[in-house]
Amino acid sequence: MHISEGVAPIGIALAGAAIAVPCIAVGLRALRDEQIPRAALTASVLFVSTLVIRLPIGPSSVHPLLGGLAGLFLGWAAMPVFLVSLFLQALLFQFGGITTLGINTVVMGLPAVLVYYLFNGRVRKAGAGKSAFFWGMMAGVTAYLVSFVLWATALILCGKQMGPIVGIALIPNIIVAVAEGIFTGFVAAFLLRVYPSVFELSAARSKGGKR
């Protein structure tokens, strides 16, 4: 989900960047130097998975966005991680774009941060099994839908005439949100069983955040 290059007038592009920059700064501050390899490896996984995995929906298929998943264990670090990931997508594949980088980082990153505060604790307490899946799913659906709302808002701010595009996108995106949720639920359940400490990483991070 991204705003295409060229769509955002300069005011909206700058507003997007103005929101993104302080959030990215908070994310970077939370990241201690020795945690950079960890954040980067996570960014690489998210980057590769979003590009290569296609979840089948009916006759078609979609790429997962993984905003909810990233949020669950990255917290504020999700902001710089998505900035890097989106910049690479623009650079290597021309998804999104340079003028809309700020907006797109906000669209993807802020819901991830939100999900961290809403669901990280719940997933940690869930214990392996059905409830881990449930809270993971909630994280996936929530992040996806909030991203959609931010995307739609940004698009309409770019021009009221974009309304119909948002309208057309609404129903498919609700379906995709469910797919994203199921996928995120399974990943969360997997991680909680195999490597539960992953959900503690970012707690450790904010504790030792100040250098």
Next chain:
Amino acid sequence: MTGTRRLVSLRDIHFSHEGGRSVLAGASFDLFDRQRIGLCGHVGSGKTTILHIIMGLLRPDSGIVEVFGERREKEKDFRDVRGRAGLLFQDPDDQLFCPTVLEDTAFGPLNQGYSREEALEISNSMLHLLGLGGFGERITHHLSGGEKRLVSLATVLAMKPEVLLLDEPFSGLDPRSSERIVEILAGLSQAMIIVSHDRSFLENATESSLVVSDGIISGQQA
């Protein structure tokens, strides 16, 4: 012991890597029903490549690949092969990806169309057969190297393959685990190709062995 049905037949296979380095240059060989063949050769000689060509994971530049009596060329032709031949990868970490041993073993049967209950039952009985009875709920990622190798073998056998392709099943294992695997293999009825750079184990586990070198397969031995 060798049967008369030809399961695998490679004819004049040429294969080079993307970079252009030639690996196979006219390799040919046959595997018959109930036959157990060992393939040995150095690292990089193309042993693994041969197994991957049989499974359709790599396409040869030229040559004929026949599996289960039919010529296989396109991705679609190999779907049937993959349901009927089992490949054990060299590194169990490339093969195992589910949280628990039971789920990993059930993955193949689920792909073959069994229901979840049936698949879990097949897995359980396969784990028992390999002496991994209590392993079902163990977290795969936390197993030791030898245990992972055994579980990989279980995931392959759970699909009841007609042919087994085993890539370095003994490498790096302690003697006990290696012997355990030789024992298990001896108890199976399938035809198999075992790739290894360790001739002594190959001789224990197979009837004849071939050498892969300079891009060809040679030297059938009794």
Next chain:
Amino acid sequence: MTGTRRLVSLRDIHFSHEGGRSVLAGASFDLFDRQRIGLCGHVGSGKTTILHIIMGLLRPDSGIVEVFGERREKEKDFRDVRGRAGLLFQDPDDQLFCPTVLEDTAFGPLNQGYSREEALEISNSMLHLLGLGGFGERITHHLSGGEKRLVSLATVLAMKPEVLLLDEPFSGLDPRSSERIVEILAGLSQAMIIVSHDRSFLENATESSLVVSDGIISGQQA
């Protein structure tokens, strides 16, 4: 050839993994000046663990670690060790984390306090020494497996270590690359510990080899 200065001494080391699985149970051994020792053993026997304990990347549950004549216990004690002992990791992708070969080779010397010019000069001459003269500007992740291993070795040697700890330096390499590494190692003057599950290469590269099994180190051979 063996000198009299004791570089590394482990005494009665016990170590278990987080999960509780015991790996080392009373392992002891010494490395003297100019000595070249091979450690062999099966996957999971604890060979890598021993190297990581010497470097202070893992702390033993009990036992005494002495490196360069001093007892090492805390993180701080090992800073000095890491500047003077060079560890070659099993997977070059763990070791080569910089974008270009030259940067990766210069990383160590820069941390040792050399200026940028000096560090680059050290790196360049080290690359030349290993026959990697033109490699400086190459992007690390585009290298082949054998090239990556050689570059990893260059990054370690660039720090002019007094002791080399090599973890499976031959694994996964074709015979030519392995021989190249044996040759390079033969030309070095440092004491070294080489870990490998492949006895034949170990015998080429070391004077004596020890076996790690059941948590202890045994069987000094001539």
Next chain:
Amino acid sequence: MSCATYYTGDTYIHRLDPRPKVVATLAFSVLAALTSHPGVLVAGLILGAFLVSLARISSDALLKRLLRLNIFMLLLFILVPLTFPGEPLFMVGTLLYSYEGLMWSVIVTLKANAIVLVFAALMGTVDPFVLGHAFHHLKVPEKLTHLFMFTLRYIDVLHHEYMALIRAMKTRGFIPSMRIHTYRSYAYLTGMLIVRSLERSERVMEAMKCRGYDGEFHVVSHFHFEKRDAIFLLITSAVLVILSVAIYTNRGRLW
């Protein structure tokens, strides 16, 4: 992952110092986002096409990307004029297709294509790692630069791990379909990759420590600002100034 960027060439554009290229791309993008003047945007498009041809970028790969971009633009052309108030060009059922809406879509399309062409010609011709170095010299926050470099370094490694696992899944008869089994399997695959990369990050940190890492990361690369870079900077600045003046003097006018 063998991503198709265009940095492998050896043209005048490729040889330029990456720093002025980054700055020029940013300045141009802001300028293009700033204006709605079709004349200026057409000039920008021509500039982009000129740079792309100077860099001899393979037209196949570039066209594929432009196509993807313009499919979205096509959607704009179909939908936007139907709701944009203005003079009707023609009717679609009861809806009117407005001239103003059409013009708006034209402008957005011109903007997008101009920016993408310049971006491809200037940023796409820098090796991404070199770009990381350029960021360092352009005073991008250090942690962000390192995050960028490390991410880039491990994308290929992760992609290989993914390929190995997906290949094993295939050999065990996995064919993706609209079943919960498919979702679960892909999720496990992703989960496994996450676990393995977290473990790898520990090993990378250990390797860094072994080589004396003490919290500081030294960047070695150095760029040489040469005469051709000065000429490039001069010409680009001139073009950007001319475009700015054109934008300023033509405010509110269409041509």
